[in-house]
Amino acid sequence: MRPGALPRLRRDALIFAGLLAAYLLFSGIVTNSYYQLMLTLVPVWAVVGLSWNLFSGYVGLISFGHAVFFGLGAFAVALSMSLYDLNPWLGILAGTVVGALAAVLIGLPTFRLRGHYFALSMLAFPLVLLYVFQFLGWQEVSLPMKRQEPLLWLQFTDPRGYTWVALGLLAIAFGISLAVENSRFGLTLMAIRQNELAAEASGINLRRWKMMALVLSGAIAAAAGGFYACILLVVTPEAVFGMLTSAQALTVALFGGVGTVWGPLIGAAVLIPLAETLHAELGNIIPGIQGVVYGVAIILVMLLAPEGIFWTLRDRWARLAAPPPPRPRIPAPLRIATAGGAGPLLKVSGLTKNFGGLRAVDDISFEVAPGEILGIIGPNGAGKTTLFNLLNGVLPSDSGTAWLDGQALGGRKLHAICRMGVGRTFQVVRSFPRLPLLDNVLIGAYGAGLTGAAATAAAEDALARVGLLHQAGQPAGQLTNKGLRLMELARALAGQPHLLLLDETLAGLGREECDEVLTVLRRLREAGMTIVIIEHTMHAMLKLADRFVVIDRGRLLASGPPREVVEDPAVIEAYLGRKWLAKTCSK
Numbered sequence: 001m002r003p004g005a006l007p008r009l010r011r012d013a014l015i016f017a018g019l020l021a022a023y024l025l026f027s028g029i030v031t032n033s034y035y036q037l038m039l040t041l042v043p044v045w046a047v048v049g050l051s052w053n054l055f056s057g058y059v060g061l062i063s064f065g066h067a068v069f070f071g072l073g074a075f076a077v078a079l080s081m082s083l084y085d086l087n088p089w090l091g092i093l094a095g096t097v098v099g100a101l102a103a104v105l106i107g108l109p110t111f112r113l114r115g116h117y118f119a120l121s122m123l124a125f126p127l128v129l130l131y132v133f134q135f136l137g138w139q140e141v142s143l144p145m146k147r148q149e150p151l152l153w154l155q156f157t158d159p160r161g162y163t164w165v166a167l168g169l170l171a172i173a174f175g176i177s178l179a180v181e182n183s184r185f186g187l188t189l190m191a192i193r194q195n196e197l198a199a200e201a202s203g204i205n206l207r208r209w210k211m212m213a214l215v216l217s218g219a220i221a222a223a224a225g226g227f228y229a230c231i232l233l234v235v236t237p238e239a240v241f242g243m244l245t246s247a248q249a250l251t252v253a254l255f256g257g258v259g260t261v262w263g264p265l266i267g268a269a270v271l272i273p274l275a276e277t278l279h280a281e282l283g284n285i286i287p288g289i290q291g292v293v294y295g296v297a298i299i300l301v302m303l304l305a306p307e308g309i310f311w312t313l314r315d316r317w318a319r320l321a322a323p324p325p326p327r328p329r330i331p332a333p334l335r336i337a338t339a340g341g342a343g344p345l346l347k348v349s350g351l352t353k354n355f356g357g358l359r360a361v362d363d364i365s366f367e368v369a370p371g372e373i374l375g376i377i378g379p380n381g382a383g384k385t386t387l388f389n390l391l392n393g394v395l396p397s398d399s400g401t402a403w404l405d406g407q408a409l410g411g412r413k414l415h416a417i418c419r420m421g422v423g424r425t426f427q428v429v430r431s432f433p434r435l436p437l438l439d440n441v442l443i444g445a446y447g448a449g450l451t452g453a454a455a456t457a458a459a460e461d462a463l464a465r466v467g468l469l470h471q472a473g474q475p476a477g478q479l480t481n482k483g484l485r486l487m488e489l490a491r492a493l494a495g496q497p498h499l500l501l502l503d504e505t506l507a508g509l510g511r512e513e514c515d516e517v518l519t520v521l522r523r524l525r526e527a528g529m530t531i532v533i534i535e536h537t538m539h540a541m542l543k544l545a546d547r548f549v550v551i552d553r554g555r556l557l558a559s560g561p562p563r564e565v566v567e568d569p570a571v572i573e574a575y576l577g578r579k580w581l582a583k584t585c586s587k
């Protein structure tokens, strides 16, 4: 459970229970079988929307192909019933397993792809299955009639039976979604959505979490598909693997609001009755009117409420409501994970990286002692950030390697290097803007393998160290540049690092702000932290660093105590300029 999530979870569960009771009462008094069918379809598509949201909404990888899971679930029930006389409840269960397995098989190759490429690749899966099922001769699979025990065989003469089972399914899917949204799992998925690189640099294994989300999502969509087969009684590949199915899953969530449990419910409640009514009234004149409704809904949402109705309403409400009271300041214990070896903490030997014909990092070697602050300076484009990217696994090196406390860093993934104890901040701050500060920092603690109260304590400790604990509840998107830079530093600290790699932490700060951040960094050093910092703000670097390493055109130009290095003619020539030296010496 995320810190502070329990009251929110209780509130959402209570609202849902109220709405569910009202819907039950309403469905109890509707006798017209056509309207009753509509009342059944709303929760069914809300479940499909929730399943889409569990993956695409939280992780941010748009799926155009959720029909693949829905269709597999529908056919699992139809085929198991017609071929083996299997009970549909067991068929739904089997379909859920098939949906989960399909998610693994789909996730393995597609998670290599990003953005549009992922979305397009997902489009292919239901289309392929549509033709495969037609080829296998399953153009139309009918469920055998079993009216004698309606609940056991999910074949009700009273259509309200379908509505009530659909509501039961919705309650389960909503409960799962709510639990995910308020847990470490949900926070990790949202962090991946808002900033993949920052999440991975905080120790999050992207593939593992994405896979877990897709498996859960696929299983739920398949369960909904299985029940849909019981409503239709006849399953065709077009009806369950067709584009309209995938579009419906996506549209109800996009329309209602992505990344929230309420979005798919709002979307289904508005769009399904609208599309079905228009289909009933105008279907003869305009075939495929439902597709038009979903198309128009998407366009309207893009124009008027790009993140969906829920977020637009919530943001309006948040602007009207008073800001949350500041959290109490908790004195933080000093807990910095210092490495224990006697030798250098970081040893870099012959690191080299080429980008085509450009050698961005050229045979760089240096060492960093435990507790030292090493400043890396050099002109723009010298290769400083590339060096950091090699050290923390964002990029693989062409040759050379680095060791942290005697353990080789080369060949390891970004999240694994983070877990070894290398924290990193970025030149352009990578925050999770919608998440509160505490959640932003918690991601770092989760990345280090901490959970529950230990993760919260680590995040609060880190926020206290950088002086931001009193703003823990504020969304990161509302912070100033200084606040964001300190938040990123706190997130790295929450990962319990041995070594911090700070990339231009002082960039864009005024002199006073710079001094405040320097104070925080000095305090970290006093607590035993080892820091390597890239910075152009020379007056600050002279105050902070124990030693400089100068890089020019990818090569190590000089290294040594700051005062000696800044007087080195080669460094003055390549980077500082004579004016800078004259100004500094005259002070």
Ligand SMILES: Nc1ncnc2c1ncn2[C@@H]1O[C@H](COP(=O)(O)OP(=O)(O)OP(=O)(O)O)[C@@H](O)[C@H]1O
Residues within 6 Å of the ligand: 355, 358, 360, 378, 379, 380, 381, 382, 383, 384, 385, 386, 387, 427
């Ligand atoms: N992914 C990439 N593909 C191709 N070239 C790259 C890539 N990343 C960096 N470069 C090039 O490598 C060189 C070193 O870039 P890098 O960002 O490491 O410099 P830097 O010293 O950090 O510069 P600055 O101080 O401006 O941030 C530059 O010429 C840059 O254009």
